[in-house]
Amino acid sequence: MSDTQLTVTLSGGGIDDARAIVRALEEVFGAPDGLPGDEQATVRTATFDSPDAPRASTAARAGSLSEPVSVTVQGSPQAVEAASETLSHAFTTRNEGAASGDQERERQLLLVP
Numbered sequence: 001m002s003d004t005q006l007t008v009t010l011s012g013g014g015i016d017d018a019r020a021i022v023r024a025l026e027e028v029f030g031a032p033d034g035l036p037g038d039e040q041a042t043v044r045t046a047t048f049d050s051p052d053a054p055r056a057s058t059a060a061r062a063g064s065l066s067e068p069v070s071v072t073v074q075g076s077p078q079a080v081e082a083a084s085e086t087l088s089h090a091f092t093t094r095n096e097g098a099a100s101g102d103q104e105r106e107r108q109l110l111l112v113p
Contacts, residue, residue, distance in 0.1 A: 006048040006075035006083055010036070013069035013111075018044045021069065021111065024090040028082050048079075064113045065091065071109045080105040087111065 006029055010018045018036040026032065029048035036044035073083040077100070084107050087093055096108040 006073060006079040008032075008046045008048070008083065009072040009074075010044045010046075011042060011070045013065055013067050015039045015044075017065045017067070017069050020063070020065070021071065021087070021091070022046045025083055025086055028086050029079070065111055067113060069111045070096070071111055072106060073109070074106040075104060077105045080107050083107075084109065 006025075008022065008025065010021060015036060015038075022032055022035055025046075025048065032046040032048050034046070036046065038044070071087065073080050073087075075083075084093075084095075087109060091111040092113070094110045094112065096110050098105065098107045100106075
């Protein structure tokens with residue numbers, strides 16, 4: 001089984017919002033390359049090395065965010081679907097669009113308080 005990457009890009013919200021979103025994804029994908037740490041950043045990213053078949057999420061609702069956060073998840077179709085499902089269970093989420101390539105998929109979500 002080969003590993004793939006899931007890249008998560010976050011804009012909007014504060015550092016605590018970004019960390020809450022990344023932590024919600026850790027249950028499914030394991031630890032990211034690091035938690036968002038720059039409080040002044042306007043865009044934050046986290047990269048997960050994920051197996052081809054991510055674990056199923058059993059996450060409960062993570063709570064509310066301080067303000068809306070735009071999230072883009074990019075990676076294998078399975079990883080993007082698992083990330084989207086996990087975030088939808090953990091937060092109030094609106095689907096803002098998707099794009100598919102030969103071997104990668106991208107989905108844009110808006111997480112709202």
